[in-house]
Amino acid sequence: MDSLSSSFLSMFPQPNPTVSHPPPLPLSSPSSLSSFAVFSVRTEEKPQTVTTTTKRTSGPKKQPTSLNIRKRESSVVVTDQSLPATIFNAFDTIINNFIDPPVRVSVDPKHVLSDNFSPVDELPPTECEVIEGTLPSCLDGAYFRNGPNPQFLPRGPYHLFDGDGMLHAIRISNGKATFCSRYVKTYKYSIEKEAGFPIIPNVFSGFNGMTASAARMAVTAGRFLTGQFNPTNGIGLANTSLAFFGNKLYALGESDLPYAVKLAPDGDIITVGRHDFDGKLFMSMTAHPKIDPVTKEAFAFRYGPVPPFLTFFRFNENGEKQADVPIFSMTNPSFLHDFAITKNYAIFPEIQIGMSPMEMIGGGSPVSADPGKIPRLGLIPRYAKDESEMKWFEVPGFNVIHCINAWEEDGGDTVVMVAPNILSVEHTLERMDLIHASVEKVSINIKTGMVSRHPLSTRNLDFGVINPAFVAVKNRYVYCGVGDPMPKISGVVKLDVSLSEVDRRECIVASRMFGPGCFGGEPFFVAREPDNPDADEDDGYVVSYVHDENTGESRFVVMDAKSPTLEIVAAVKLPQRVPCGFHGLFVRESDINKL
Ligand SMILES: [Fe+2]
Numbered sequence: 001m002d003s004l005s006s007s008f009l010s011m012f013p014q015p016n017p018t019v020s021h022p023p024p025l026p027l028s029s030p031s032s033l034s035s036f037a038v039f040s041v042r043t044e045e046k047p048q049t050v051t052t053t054t055k056r057t058s059g060p061k062k063q064p065t066s067l068n069i070r071k072r073e074s075s076v077v078v079t080d081q082s083l084p085a086t087i088f089n090a091f092d093t094i095i096n097n098f099i100d101p102p103v104r105v106s107v108d109p110k111h112v113l114s115d116n117f118s119p120v121d122e123l124p125p126t127e128c129e130v131i132e133g134t135l136p137s138c139l140d141g142a143y144f145r146n147g148p149n150p151q152f153l154p155r156g157p158y159h160l161f162d163g164d165g166m167l168h169a170i171r172i173s174n175g176k177a178t179f180c181s182r183y184v185k186t187y188k189y190s191i192e193k194e195a196g197f198p199i200i201p202n203v204f205s206g207f208n209g210m211t212a213s214a215a216r217m218a219v220t221a222g223r224f225l226t227g228q229f230n231p232t233n234g235i236g237l238a239n240t241s242l243a244f245f246g247n248k249l250y251a252l253g254e255s256d257l258p259y260a261v262k263l264a265p266d267g268d269i270i271t272v273g274r275h276d277f278d279g280k281l282f283m284s285m286t287a288h289p290k291i292d293p294v295t296k297e298a299f300a301f302r303y304g305p306v307p308p309f310l311t312f313f314r315f316n317e318n319g320e321k322q323a324d325v326p327i328f329s330m331t332n333p334s335f336l337h338d339f340a341i342t343k344n345y346a347i348f349p350e351i352q353i354g355m356s357p358m359e360m361i362g363g364g365s366p367v368s369a370d371p372g373k374i375p376r377l378g379l380i381p382r383y384a385k386d387e388s389e390m391k392w393f394e395v396p397g398f399n400v401i402h403c404i405n406a407w408e409e410d411g412g413d414t415v416v417m418v419a420p421n422i423l424s425v426e427h428t429l430e431r432m433d434l435i436h437a438s439v440e441k442v443s444i445n446i447k448t449g450m451v452s453r454h455p456l457s458t459r460n461l462d463f464g465v466i467n468p469a470f471v472a473v474k475n476r477y478v479y480c481g482v483g484d485p486m487p488k489i490s491g492v493v494k495l496d497v498s499l500s501e502v503d504r505r506e507c508i509v510a511s512r513m514f515g516p517g518c519f520g521g522e523p524f525f526v527a528r529e530p531d532n533p534d535a536d537e538d539d540g541y542v543v544s545y546v547h548d549e550n551t552g553e554s555r556f557v558v559m560d561a562k563s564p565t566l567e568i569v570a571a572v573k574l575p576q577r578v579p580c581g582f583h584g585l586f587v588r589e590s591d592i593n594k595l
Pocket of ligand 1: 337
């Protein structure tokens with residue numbers, strides 16, 4: 001689960017150069033990393049002349065006992081380190097080796113980057129072999145999946161959400177497939193690649209005790225003051241998701257502005273650049289905007305540690321950003337990763353996880369759960385110009401990080417939302433493996449304030465998706481990843497939400513488990529006839545990348561969404577491993593051609 005992926009960098013207002021920033025990636029003893037499976041990241045031990053890199057490989061089980069060193073690509077110019085860079089790198093090493101307390105499991109790279117969480121190298125467009133079935137003709141376009149893939153070998157604490165964003169795209173045309181993996185060329189990625197060492201700090205892994213945190217703050221301030229980076233260019237990772245609206249495709253991470261990307265004719269992924277929408281988008285934007293399939297508008301928000309803690313906004317069908325709507329009725333800085341829309345409303349969950357900048361400075365987590373807080377859902381008309389008509393409804397125990405869909409019933413008097421409820425929300429950041437997410441249906445009577453809710457399944461489910469044509473309207477089918485444990489996904493299930501209206505029974509109507517040692521990611525639904533308004537909601541295919549830890553191979557699988565076994569109708573062997581990641585998107589060829 002990417003619930004906090006790359007977030008909370010927005011705690012540090014980026015355009016303000018006087019603000020101190022979180023500390024840099026700590027550099028612990030390299031010896032402590034000698035046994036974990038990392039295949040493609042660079043070390044920064046001798047950046048003056050050579051950037052070292054582990055050998056690219058597609059297999060996850062080859063445990064390198066020593067790093068295979070090669071020179072950095074010739075296109076990258078590595079200059080001598082400046083004196084300040086040398087000094088601050090030395091400070092980083094000192095902090096890492098002598099000040100840091102022992103790392104917690106959640107930021108222990110030996111644990112975080114084990115198995116298929118270890119990063120891979122970039123891969124240029126490479127033709128793939130269809131090893132099972134036939135790719136359906138409706139799969140005419142490209143499936144992209146975003147996820148963290150750290151550029152540098154972490155020599156100290158590292159959290160899953162701290163990795164540089166990498167896109168894995170499989171382009172399908174006339175039944176043939178081409179696969180490509182590329183970093184999102186963020187400002188952070190680019191300047192650090194140029195320098196040959198980390199410059200901009202990682203928020204989630206950098207705070208271990210007050211002394212170390214203070215030292216890293218000082219180093220970060222020093223790097224800024226000596227011109228090693230400029231935070232106004234953005235310090236995000238773009239590692240969470242993708243969205244297509246206004247005829248543009250974006251890689252997203254909620255701590256920064258969107259990065260526009262496109263696909264070249266040969267299937268290569270190109271970063272166009274950080275996009276501020278003609279200067280109208282500030283600071284950051286959610287990684288989960290909602291695109292109305294009818295109006296083509298995109299609805300989004302940003303959140304942060306200073307009032308307004310939430311700001312709602314939208315883009316028209318041309319991708320032009322409209323005015324901000326600050327939400328001051330959210331009175332505490334809450335973690336707000338996702339939301340939902342109906343035809344008339346936007347729905348924001350305020351959950352028990354809050355932002356804790358002071359705790360972080362003191363060496364604690366940047367977020368923490370408040371068990372005494374009552375979660376709320378906030379409804380605001382989606383075309384509101386201010387928050388005067390916003391209503392909040394308390395929903396005790398409803399801790400939503402991802403939202404699946406929402407709609408209106410009873411002539412608009414009732415708003416329904418379907419979302420996974422994190423039952424043990426206190427584990428969200430530190431122990432994701434202990435999370436159980438129960439998909440629930442929540443109904444809110446707007447007039448009476450009455451809230452009812454019930455679970456749709458007993459399984460541990462997240463990464464829920466629907467037929468994109470049903471965003472904001474009542475839908476029946478949901479496809480979810482099975483956490484085993486989170487964030488590993490051992491299979492996909494299909495839920496029939498309508499069953500909950502009959503007798504409140506288990507709503508799973510189809511299932512596909514990937515098998516022992518095989519783990520997939522978020523599913524995505526691709527309609528067979530997207531332009532046919534009479535097509536069944538589940539007439540299409542569910543796609544995902546699946547990795548086999550036994551063989552070290554990754555596949556792109558296509559499942560029949562109507563089949564009770566989610567039958568695999570096609571599988572493509574990928575030329576390189578796809579690490580576990582976050583969210584994906586299928587973009588049709590007609591839309592790719594608009595980029
Ligand atoms: Fe997410």
